[in-house]
Amino acid sequence: MSPWDLFVSLFVNVLLWIYDVVGQNFGLAIILFTILTRIVTWPLNASQMKSTKVMQDLQNDKEWQDIQKKYAKDREKLAQEQMRIYRERGVNPFASCLPTLIQLPIIFALYQSITRSLATTPLSLLQLTRSISSFLDVSSLIPLNSKFLWMDLGQPEFVPVFGFNLPTLAIVVALTTYIQTKLTTPPSSNPNDQSAAMARSMSLTMPLMLGWFALTFPSGLAVYFVTSNLLGIAQYAMMGKANWRSLLPGGSKPVTPAKPSKK
Amino acid sequence: MTPFPRSVINSMKANRFVLFLALALGALFLSACGTPVSASWPGLAASEEAAYLATGPYVYAVRLEDGEELWRFPEKADGKLQFYSNPVLTNDGLVLLGSSGTGHNFIAVDAETGNEDWSFTGAQGAWQASPLVVDNFIYAPNTDGFLYVFDLNIEGDDKLAWSLELDGPLWAMPATDGQYIYVTSLDHRLHAVDPQTGSVAWTLELDGAAPGTPAVDADGMLFVGTFGKSIQAVDTSRRAIAWSIPTEGWVWGGPLRVDDVLYVGDLEGNFYSFNSSGKPDGEQFQPDGPILASPLVIGEQVIFVTENGTVYAAENGTDPKSLEKMEGKLYTAPVAAGDLILVAPFQGEFLLVALDQQGKQAWTFTPGN
Numbered sequence: 001m002s003p004w005d006l007f008v009s010l011f012v013n014v015l016l017w018i019y020d021v022v023g024q025n026f027g028l029a030i031i032l033f034t035i036l037t038r039i040v041t042w043p044l045n046a047s048q049m050k051s052t053k054v055m056q057d058l059q060n061d062k063e064w065q066d067i068q069k070k071y072a073k074d075r076e077k078l079a080q081e082q083m084r085i086y087r088e089r090g091v092n093p094f095a096s097c098l099p100t101l102i103q104l105p106i107i108f109a110l111y112q113s114i115t116r117s118l119a120t121t122p123l124s125l126l127q128l129t130r131s132i133s134s135f136l137d138v139s140s141l142i143p144l145n146s147k148f149l150w151m152d153l154g155q156p157e158f159v160p161v162f163g164f165n166l167p168t169l170a171i172v173v174a175l176t177t178y179i180q181t182k183l184t185t186p187p188s189s190n191p192n193d194q195s196a197a198m199a200r201s202m203s204l205t206m207p208l209m210l211g212w213f214a215l216t217f218p219s220g221l222a223v224y225f226v227t228s229n230l231l232g233i234a235q236y237a238m239m240g241k242a243n244w245r246s247l248l249p250g251g252s253k254p255v256t257p258a259k260p261s262k263k
Numbered sequence: 264m265t266p267f268p269r270s271v272i273n274s275m276k277a278n279r280f281v282l283f284l285a286l287a288l289g290a291l292f293l294s295a296c297g298t299p300v301s302a303s304w305p306g307l308a309a310s311e312e313a314a315y316l317a318t319g320p321y322v323y324a325v326r327l328e329d330g331e332e333l334w335r336f337p338e339k340a341d342g343k344l345q346f347y348s349n350p351v352l353t354n355d356g357l358v359l360l361g362s363s364g365t366g367h368n369f370i371a372v373d374a375e376t377g378n379e380d381w382s383f384t385g386a387q388g389a390w391q392a393s394p395l396v397v398d399n400f401i402y403a404p405n406t407d408g409f410l411y412v413f414d415l416n417i418e419g420d421d422k423l424a425w426s427l428e429l430d431g432p433l434w435a436m437p438a439t440d441g442q443y444i445y446v447t448s449l450d451h452r453l454h455a456v457d458p459q460t461g462s463v464a465w466t467l468e469l470d471g472a473a474p475g476t477p478a479v480d481a482d483g484m485l486f487v488g489t490f491g492k493s494i495q496a497v498d499t500s501r502r503a504i505a506w507s508i509p510t511e512g513w514v515w516g517g518p519l520r521v522d523d524v525l526y527v528g529d530l531e532g533n534f535y536s537f538n539s540s541g542k543p544d545g546e547q548f549q550p551d552g553p554i555l556a557s558p559l560v561i562g563e564q565v566i567f568v569t570e571n572g573t574v575y576a577a578e579n580g581t582d583p584k585s586l587e588k589m590e591g592k593l594y595t596a597p598v599a600a601g602d603l604i605l606v607a608p609f610q611g612e613f614l615l616v617a618l619d620q621q622g623k624q625a626w627t628f629t630p631g632n
Binding site: 120121122123124125126129138139140142143152155156216 | 302303304347363365387388389391406431432434449450470471472474490491492513515530555594
């Protein structure tokens with residue numbers, strides 16, 4: 001078994017243990033497991049949110065904007081000046097991406113553990129049987145009860161409305177992803193702010209991409225997306241950093257640029 | 264000279280740990296998603312002229328004489344259709360195929376031409392199980408928990424006669440004793456369905472999920488392997504478990520009954536033979552790997568295959584001997600076609616291999632473009 005398989009197997013065992021404890025309800029198990037992983041990665045998320053905000057504030061800093069203009073044609077000098085400002089302000093430009101890098105395998109393993117646990121094909125059922133530790137009575141757990149509310153978690157979700165199959169969960173996934181992205185993106189006063197432009201682009205592409213995943217993959221994954229998004233919004237709100245105005249039309253007005261720091 | 268400003272390089276040195284971590288995680292990702300994994304292993308069946316191999320987006324008809332492709336269905340891959348269950352032949356020259364993809368199509372194609380004859384798209388789940396054909400009726404279990412029954416006498420494309428909800432994912436091909444249709448489910452139950460009334464005559468609780476087809480004998484005994492690590496014998500006249508024999512591992516494939524002996528393998532890599540009273544018939548044999556597929560009888564030999572890619576043959580109660588070891592994993596039950604033994608390796612060099620009864624390779628099949 002490869003190290004990655006072992007990592008996913010660990011997730012599968014925790015997920016199935018929760019499933020067993022909560023009375024063999026896989027939807028509830030996914031929600032609780034998502035909450036658990038969010039709690040474990042809370043410091044990383046908090047660190048990422050903090051670092052993103054610091055980097056965003058820096059983009060609006062007058063001194064930062066000045067060196068962009070002054071050394072626009074001298075990339076080496078510009079980089080030196082940027083590094084100087086990072087040092088002076090105690091900013092680590094990698095600090096915002098490091099927590100993301102650490103979280104990505106967790107998200108990926110969570111996705112794989114959900115699909116592996118649902119075991120919709122003989123091959124995935126075989127993989128599942130080999131992922132489970134002896135402390136779980138796997139014989140009694142199989143087949144997993146994939147029914148949750150109106151959904152079959154092993155199938156993409158649709159609700160028939162007037163003869164049309166409406167993908168309600170995919171819409172909720174796209175909506176909550178959009179809200180989370182908008183809330184966590186501070187407005188920028190700098191028209192040349194590349195990170196702000198990237199954030200604007202992300203606020204459109206991420207909801208579409210995750211919505212598409214929810215539309216085509218088993219709905220158990222969509223339950224994870226929605227839970228994760230809602231927890232992300234809650235965490236940001238608890239840290240007092242949610243920009244609720246940005247959800248309103250025209251609410252993304254730029255903030256006042258931060259004052260330059262004393263040298 | 265470097266293409267990067269010195270300050271950037273210094274910064275990179277300062278953050279060596281971060282970069283190392285990023286690379287390590289990148290390698291982890293590549294190991295996780297670099298190799299696309301097939302959704303499952305192939306399904307296999309054979310007539311007197313051709314083998315029918317269901318693997319991924321295509322079902323291939325392969326000439327038994329020389330292993331040449333006769334046709335493939337569909338001609339162009341449809342992203343919604345994935346075929347893995349064993350195809351089944353009807354008496355009137357149709358091949359029945361069930362899709363396990365997002366398109367839940369049950370399709371009957373002409374065995375000669377590969378052209379679609381009729382199809383059914385009303386199921387909500389995948390067709391993991393092969394259907395059972397009895398006279399002109401087709402009994403097709405689906406993972407949505409329904410048994411769909413088609414009547415080939417019905418004119419036109421809509422051949423659905425009736426359907427019956429049995430609950431639990433249905434993964435196993437049904438069996439019959441002429442009176443009832445026996446359907447096992449992953450939710451640990453055996454259902455006896457009365458085809459005359461279209462209702463469940465009786466249901467029995469098993470000790471685990473049963474993904475394999477039961478074996479039924481003329482004396483009214485039914486034998487089924489389960490994930491409860493056992494072989495269970497059901498006395499259908501009493502509608503009760505007659506005996507239950509523990510196995511070391513889960514039993515995936517259905518047992519094979521030849522004369523008075525029952526042959527079955529388990530996931531721990533054991534091959535058993537029992538008599539109809541549940542007493543061992545000969546020594547328990549340990550081949551080179553787990554056994555998922557049902558055994559096959561051809562001539563005087565009982566053939567079984569292991570996950571490690573070895574084909575074994577047992578004869579006259581002697582210890583099984585290895586006939587051939589091939590590249591790939593053998594999860595699909597071997598199929599007899601005349602004097603040939605057909606095996607379909609999963610993730611191997613060939614999709615289909617024909618062996619004679621001494622284990623000598625007759626031909627191999629790999630699809631062209």
